[in-house]
Amino acid sequence: MRATTADREQSATYTYLICLAAWAIPGAGHLLLGRLQKGLTFLIALLLMFLFGLWLEGRLFPVAVTQPLVALAALADMGIGVAFFIARAAGAGAGRVTALTYEYGNAFLIVAGLMNLLVVLDAYDTAQGRK
Amino acid sequence: MRASHLGLMIVFALFVSVVFGTLMRDEPKEQLRFGAQLFAAFVGGGIALGWVLYFFPL
Numbered sequence: 001m002r003a004t005t006a007d008r009e010q011s012a013t014y015t016y017l018i019c020l021a022a023w024a025i026p027g028a029g030h031l032l033l034g035r036l037q038k039g040l041t042f043l044i045a046l047l048l049m050f051l052f053g054l055w056l057e058g059r060l061f062p063v064a065v066t067q068p069l070v071a072l073a074a075l076a077d078m079g080i081g082v083a084f085f086i087a088r089a090a091g092a093g094a095g096r097v098t099a100l101t102y103e104y105g106n107a108f109l110i111v112a113g114l115m116n117l118l119v120v121l122d123a124y125d126t127a128q129g130r131k
Numbered sequence: 132m133r134a135s136h137l138g139l140m141i142v143f144a145l146f147v148s149v150v151f152g153t154l155m156r157d158e159p160k161e162q163l164r165f166g167a168q169l170f171a172a173f174v175g176g177g178i179a180l181g182w183v184l185y186f187f188p189l
Binding site for chain 1: 134151154157
């Protein structure tokens with residue numbers, strides 16, 4: 001039986017909601033798709049990495065249009081989802097440039113965000129039935 | 132806080148290996164195997180590169 005247009009639209013909406021959840025909370029997309037082991041691993045590993053970055057006094061970069069590299073770093077930081085905005089609201093992630101671990105902290109924060117974006121793509125593929 | 136370059140590199144490699152191992156393989160046994168290979172490659176590669184740079188003084 002062929003899928004109707006309404007079925008396809010509903011399926012697309014569901015896929016986008018999965019992606020939104022996967023971005024907002026690391027691993028949530030996989031958890032919603034029933035991949036418990038993967039979802040829990042992403043949730044724990046990515047949030048721990050993000051918190052480790054904050055502990056190392058890394059900076060959560062602001063979106064500065066006049067500084068393209070800073071803006072790109074900000075987009076990468078935001079990849080971790082809601083945790084980014086909670087940390088910013090709590091005053092964390094100010095970054096101390098003179099700290100020995102400042103650059104390490106930035107690397108942890110940026111890579112955690114970028115890896116979560118890869119996790120979102122994986123959740124998209126899984127929701128589409130490609131995996 | 133005392134933090135060493137090697138220690139932070141190992142922690143970083145551990146996080147990245149866990150995520151990529153889980154992302155790239157479906158079976159837990161394969162995930163563990165691939166993650167361990169990645170971790171060894173990251174740490175081994177980092178130490179090897181460190182020794183190469185040792186011969187190029189600033």
